Structure formats: C-alpha cells, structure tokens
Amino acid sequence: MTTRADRPDHRLLRRRGRSRGWTGAAALLLALTGSVVVSPAPAQAATAITINGSSGGRVFDGVGAISGGGGNSRLLIDYPEPQRSDILDYLFKPGYGAAMQIMKVEIGGDTNSTSGAEPSHQHSRGAVDCNRGYEWWMMAQAKARNPDIKLVGLAWGAPGWIGNGNFWSNDSIDYLIAWLGCATSHGLTIDYLGGWNERGRDLNWYKNLRTALNSRGYAGVRIVASDDFGWGSADDALRDPAFGAAVSVYGSHYVCGYRSAQTNCPSSANAVNSGKTLWASENGSDDYNGGAPALARGINRDYIDGRMTAYLNWPVLAAVTPNVPWSTTGVAVAPQPWSGYYSIGRSAWVMAHTTQFTAPGWRYLDSSSGYLGGNRNNGSYVSLTSPGNRDYSTIIETMDAGSAQDLQFSVTGGLSAGTLHVFSTNVRSSNPADHFVRRADITPSNGSFSLTVQPGYVYSLTTTTGQGKGAATSPAQGALALPYGDDFDAYQTGREAKYLSDHQGSFEVTGCAGGRTGQCVRQMSEQAPIFWTSGHAEPFTLLGDVNWRNYTVSSDVLLEKSGYVQLVGRAGNYNHDGPQNLNAYYLRVADNGSWSIRSNDTSGNQRTLAGGTTAALGTGRWHKLALTLNGATLTAAVDGVTVGSATDSAWVAGQVGYATGQGVTAQFDNLTITPLGTQPGPTGEIRGAGSNRCLDVNAQSQADGAVVQIWDCNGGTNQRWTATSTSQLTVYGNKCLDAPGTTAGTRVQIYTCNGGANQQWRINADGTITGVQSGLCLDVTGQGTANGTAVALWSCNGGSNQRWTRS
Structure with missing residues (x-):
C-alpha cells in the first residue's frame, strides 16, 4: 500500500520539470514516477557526481552530542511522562528524531563546567557512591533506545582532594577507573575515555592511564586525547611514540572555529597522516534553531576538509532554566518540567539527515564526497556505504547556495541500483512542516539519476529504510505555581531534589543530622574543587521560575562546621566565570550569629544592604531562616524573629536557592516559597x-x-x-x-x-x-x-x- 509519505510531491516535481525545461510527456513522467528516463539538455550544465563503492575512505564513528560540561541535562529527569519519554525518543530513538549515535557525558566534579555543576561519584577520597547524579540515567535511557550508541566519559573539573589540587596525578587515574566501575554497576559499557577537558595534556599521565586501564580490566576502553583546541596531540605523538601508542583517538574542539559558520574545517597533516582516528570531539555551542546551518555544514565538512569521523555537538539539549548561560543550545530545549513544555529544534532534523541514514561502522567514500561544482559556496556532499558495500547514503547541504542546482548522479562500484528514498529539510524555514520531509522516491536508470537541490536545504538520499519523523507534541508553557514547598523526604539518598539545580558545589539528599529524622539536602563539597571555570564561585544551587516576583523564601538550616549559609532570592542571570556571579539577593547568616542582606551581580559587585548580629547559630543545631522580597523591601528573619530589612530595587523577579561558603558543609530542610501580593500579570x-x-x-x-x-x-x-x-x-x-x-x-x-x-x-x-x-x-x-x-x-x-x- 502506498502511504501519503510515499507519494510523489507533484508540486515539487512539476516545478523541477519546468526548471529543467521539461514539458509534456517528460514532465508528466517525472511527476508520476520521480524518475528521469528522458533527459533533454538542461538550460545549464548539471553538476556530475559519481557515487563509487570502490572508493577508499575512513570508517564512520558517528554523530552525536555531549551531556554535561555542564548541567545542561539537569531538568530532563524531572519531566513528567509522557513528555520525558517523548524528549528522550527525539534525542536517541532510531528513526524518530536526532537518533544520536554517540554520546559523551561529563564525569561530575562538584564544580561549574558552563551551565551548572554535576555531582562527583567521590566527593572525598575513598567514598565512592555510584548513584549520584543523572548521567547514569541519561546513558541508560540512550542505550534503551539505541543499544548501539557509543558512550564517552570526560572530566571537566574534579574534587579538590585529587592530587591535592593537581588533576594530572595518579589520584585522577584511580578516580576515573572508579567511575568506570560505577558504569559497570549500572550495566553500562564505556567505549571511550578522555582526560581533562580543554586543559592541555600531560603525556606521561595518558601513558599511565593506558597502563592502568589494561591492568584493571578495561583494556577495551579507548583513550581520546586531548579534547582541546588544535591537533597538538598528533604532533606530540611524533616526539613521544609511547604517548601515541596509548591513545586511540585524537579529538579536537571547534575545528571549524568557535561558534563559527563551520564553512572550513581542517585538521592537520600530522593528524591525517598519523593513522589515528580523528574526531571533532566538541562543536556547536549554538542555538537549537539558529545553529542548524552551521551544524549542516560542519557534519559534512569535518570529514571533507579534515577526515574527522565523529562529530559531537555541545550539548545534547538545554534542560535548564532561561537565566542559565547557554539556555537554548543543543538540538532541543526543555526548560519547564513543571509544565512539560519542550521544543525540538531545526538542529535535531539536520543531525537526523546523517544519523538516520548511516551507522557507526559504515565507510566514507572519499571520491564521492566534496563540494558541489568544486565551490564551497554551492554546498557540500558526503557519501557513505554500509559494511558489505551494498547500501549507501549521500547527504547534501546547500546552506550558502544562491539558487537551485541540478545534480546528475552515476552509481558504480558494486553499490545497489535499487530505489533511492529522499528526505529534505528547508533549514531556512521555521515551519516544522518543512523539516525532515519525505520526498518522492527516485529509481535510477542504468545507474544514473538526477536531483534538483534548492538553496538552504539538507537532503539525504539512501537505499536504506526505517527513517521517520516523531509525532509527539509538547504541551503549552506554564508558570511554576506558588506556594511551593519540599520537605525532601521523598528522595533516595544521593539524589538531587526536584528542580534543584547545582551551579557550584554539590547539593544532594542525605539523612538529616542534628537529631532530625527524614531526609535533608546537604552541601557535600568539603574543599575547593579543581575548577574548570576561571572564576571560583562558592557553592550555590537554584530552583524555581525566573518570573517569581514577590515572595518569602524560608528554610531550616544546620551548619556542620564554622562558616555561613545563605538563602537566595530573585536569582536571575549569571556568568559562570565570575567569582561571585549571580544577579540575586542573599540572606547570609554565620555560625557566630552575624547576618547580612546582600545584593550581587554577574560582575561580582556585591553590596551589603543591611547587617547585624543575632544569637549564634553554632554548629549541629537547626534554625529557620526567611528572606522576604516584597517590592523594594527586603526583610530578614531568623527563628521567626525579624532581624532587619533593607530597601533596594535592583532585582525584581527570579528564583530561590541555597548557598554556603567554600568548603562549608551544611544541611537544609523544609523549603517553602510563599507568594506575596500579585505575581507577574499580563x-x-x-x-x-x-x-x-x-x-x-x-x-x-x-x-x-x-x-x-x-x-x-x-x-x-x-x-x-x-x-x-x-x-x-x-x-x-x-x-x-x-x-x-x-x-x-x-x-x-x-x-x-x-x-x-x-x-x-x-x-x-x-x-x-x-x-x-x-x-x-x-x-x-x-x-x-x-x-x-x-x-x-x-x-x-x-x-x-x-x-x-x-x-
């Protein structure tokens, strides 16, 4: 039976026929069959492309993305069903959406690594907990949808106990191997392991890592070096062959330029000639819609220009609130677990044009890949063949073309002469109906066929089947209603409380101290971490709707050591590189009873608006703090007694949060946010x-x-x-x-x-x-x-x- 998707798009084909000068019977034949048997001379010469199965080429490793670096997947696990599964299907399910073939995850280090901080599996030496964080869950969900997906682990930061602050130490090797053991406990096999993201390399460390992996049961884990900018690892391997022998993949970041149009994507002669696998191991950092043209160019051109066989977009998705840096990057956004709202971007469909038509283990055809007419501005194409050299797919992008182009294909070298299935995406269109559209099939005649490609499109031509476009739809956006509260008793130890998103340090659920039963949130980082960012913010975590305006935030707190705790209110934009980097108000109270109401901004300009001294909190004892924000009036209370107030109008709306001093462990319980007066209206x-x-x-x-x-x-x-x-x-x-x-x-x-x-x-x-x-x-x-x-x-x-x- 012919489905609607299988029928020719007669309007497109009629236009195509007219553009070639076909009339009468020839145009009718084209419209009905999608095939070109009669080929009168076009108005201008068609570009000839030979798809030759005998061509040499490197083995394809996959196209995918990065979960982490950091915190960008945080809110996904808090989504309700069916929206959570719908989003995961769009990301990982073959024949449905982006169909990712490879995923890199952050090995959490209790420190901010761009859009948040991810918890470590080992906050302190020897204390391994394999159930922390959500990356295990993310990997399991990806594997459940695509058992063949390849998994990569990489550290951005690390707890400060490692090497007494030196990442390039035996401590970090033991730390990474413990993380691999955690993966095994979750039924996960890690295929690749990196070093320290964008922080250079220590050649002896990589050699020691290889030795340790081999001796401790992980000989199959391949090492990627060095997840930095450029191809210096290939140069180092010429000087140190033992380093080269330890490494399986040379991975470079932003090979086409950072946040560039990705028009030119070279590697280096030493890298290409090394015989090693080359990866574009981090790219993107672009909006989930606006970055689609660059993604379309880069996936093709990384291989054409630099022989890179994997493309990893940063990140997988933006499951973060909109005040967080990079809140719309990835292939989708998921900022509202409370409403279930999400949006799938054009980048997802651009990625699908490769992932749904290939698989790791396929092989590029070098002589069947290049630039249309030899001109970068016309667009690019790559061809790949399946193991056995029978099926093939060709992916074409015309991001910079100024007009339609006629392409004349010849198929040779033992490849299938069967029907070709055609999909297209108009990357310049914001209409979802124009994305990942099934077009009329093409039946080659005597190994030849024609196709007219429009400017600003991606096309996939394939002899395979199984491609598809998911039909799940998002609910409408909605605010997180007030009042809101959480006593944290419903969570397992080691997990993160719903909607609570760490941005420095690690706030996780644990048994309450101070004689209290039940579960509490504890700030777990006992020392300054090995930072990835240049700024050294103190631990803080945020929750809620950025449009909350007038409210009281209150919580029970317990200091485990001398120092201070803070309640955060009206938290807005933040800059991850600043030492104190958040637009927000704070109520700070120390163990000695000193208190203050403070205002801070993204440049680290902190103002004390009011302050004084109340009865000492001490350590190991529970107290209740409350910060009321009502218009320009800010009021602080400790144990139900108002201790002071201030007037300030810098911040009018935002989230709530917890914070501590650096290395201060503390517990929090019974969070409540109570609305005052009117919230934002129309x-x-x-x-x-x-x-x-x-x-x-x-x-x-x-x-x-x-x-x-x-x-x-x-x-x-x-x-x-x-x-x-x-x-x-x-x-x-x-x-x-x-x-x-x-x-x-x-x-x-x-x-x-x-x-x-x-x-x-x-x-x-x-x-x-x-x-x-x-x-x-x-x-x-x-x-x-x-x-x-x-x-x-x-x-x-x-x-x-x-x-x-x-x-």
Missing part, C-alpha cells in the same frame, strides 16, 4: 536579562513609528507592556510592538494595533520573544547594555541580549 515591565534595563519607547513618544530601545526601568507608561490574548504586546493601551520588516536587523517600533502578523509575538519559556511573522528574536543590538541601545529582530542565538523577564 501588564508590566519587560527587562533584558543581559542589561537589566527595560523595553522602552524612545522619548515617551506615542507616535506611530516611534522606535523601541532599552532604558533604566522607571515605571513610566512607555515601559509598561501588556501581553494580550491575541499575541500582541501593547503599550499606552492602543499601540502595538511592531516589526516593519522580516529580516535580521529590522528595528522594532510601536504602531497603531491592526492585527497584522508583524505585530504578533511569542513569549517563550526560554525567555526569548519571537516575532510570529519573522520567526526572529527580539534582540538588543550588539549585545549592548547602555541606555538607548536599539532593539531589533535578529536570528535567535541564545544570548542574554535576547532573553527577557516580565514583571
């Missing part, structure tokens, strides 16, 4: 996450065409926007936020509301605001933060200048 300020300034109509003008900018928040009517049920953002009651064009760089303005699509906006869970007509993000130009900086449409990229908070 009318209020729209603040830029990067600037903390408001969306503002220039000079308080009410004239049509008045431009919009950012300015210090002042409560003016020109800064009060209403989100309507018809997707408009209105100001002054009758003027709409209006985009007079659909191209990147179009400056937004106000205009009398008229119901046009250019006046409709989507307020997204990731904090972005996108134009319904353009699909582009509301952007503060040049990432500016100064008063008067223009606001315009721009391609979504996950930057803090494209994220907004309503209050």
